[in-house]
Amino acid sequence: MVAAATLTSCAEKPKDAGGKSGDKITVGLTYTPNIQFAPFYVAAEKGYYKDAGLNVRLRHHGASELLFGALKSGVEDVTYAGGDEMLQARSQNLPIVDIATFYQKYPVGLIVPKDSDIKKPTDLKGRTIGTPGPYGETYFGLLALLKEAGLSPKDAKVKNIGFTQQAALTGKKVEGVMGYLNNDAIAFQEAGQEVRSLTLDGGAEGDPLVGVGIGVKEKTLDKRGDEMKKFVDATLRGLQYAIDKPEDTVKISEKYVPGLKKDEKRQKNALAVLKATTPMMQNDAGELGANDAQSWSRMADFMYDQGLLEKAVTPEDAYSNDYLPKS
Structure with missing residues (x-):
């Protein structure tokens, strides 16, 4: 990763x-x-x-x-x-x-609070989403999630937050963060913060990344x-x-x-x-x-x-x- x-x-x-x-x-x-x-x-x-x-x-x-x-x-x-x-x-x-x-x-997904009403890619419209920056797997994963919903980055409010996903989400600076499912999501859980992840759905065709x-x-x-x-x-x-x-x-x-x-x-x-x-x-x-x-x-x-x-x-x-x- x-x-x-x-x-x-x-x-x-x-x-x-x-x-x-x-x-x-x-x-x-x-x-x-x-x-x-x-x-x-x-x-x-x-x-x-x-x-x-x-x-x-x-x-x-x-x-x-x-x-x-x-x-x-x-x-x-x-x-x-x-x-x-x-x-x-x-x-x-x-x-x-x-x-x-x-x-x-693909190990990347959108991490949101457990009680968030963001439940599917189409829910990203108009939402504030944090990503380390416009590069690498977390950003590519965000673009793929948006594409699944027929959206572009202009349809959401994308904020470059560096590698501060935990602080940004818990501080409510963003409504969701792009992160690694096998790393960032675990860090949230270990800190006692209840979250869930929205992942890519490639269907029968497989992941797009x-x-x-x-x-x-x-x-x-x-x-x-x-x-x-x-x-x-x-x-x-x-x-x-x-x-x-x-x-x-x-x-x-x-x-x-x-x-x-x-x-x-x-x-x-x-x-x-x-x-x-x-x-x-x-x-x-x-x-x-x-x-x-x-x-x-x-x-x-x-x-x-x-x-x-x-x-x-x-x-x-x-x-x-x-x-x-x-x-």
Whole structure:
């Protein structure tokens, strides 16, 4: 889950996690170390990367670092980002390909007080809605909800509130906030605030947006395709472990997430976030990592129509299932 459109210089010191043969695979885990990156932490600590003969380095971005800056410059070989953000990057001439989508269900929704009379997208007309800013998954999700109702941002009162969703909603500065269902919604609950969420309804056609996955440049795939297949396989093993053993996964993540080890409250939150996240990571067939052609096509049309792409992008060029493990 990506938290902002731009990020900075001083990145977290990378952690080596794997075998010693071959060139390193540097993985960009966007922003602050967090339980959301647990599949990578697990794959490192359980030796899945090492077993595959991979030399993997996990690198968290700095606070003002561009989302794809390190991938573009060659500092990173892989970046964990939204499929929608990858599509946007392709429209800006970065040839990035999503080779495994983690979030099979889009993790963003509108969070409102439990007693709010906002119950469906059409109720957003004339309402004051808070979003961190006009970028990233929370904003894309808002546009998609409005489109479901046949509305545009001009039909609602959209306020850019930064990452102050809880304060803005409880302080009644807005009537609803866009946030992550597996993170922000839990923060409200833990603070004793009763809320509910309005989510995207893609119906039989699937979500109009694609969530977070593994992004790699075409050039890297051409040169190191076999390594990338091994990397995806090992990381999905880490994801499956996180799904099967959430308590153990939180324990494993203590090495990577500062302050988690000795803070019972943070451990409880991490477990709640993890348990809310993992159901979103399997499709209806129980598969991990799959890219859905229909969702990518819908997203390309939606984002172009909304003016989110600098130019039209062929969706089939933006993703591939060729690097997933063969069942």
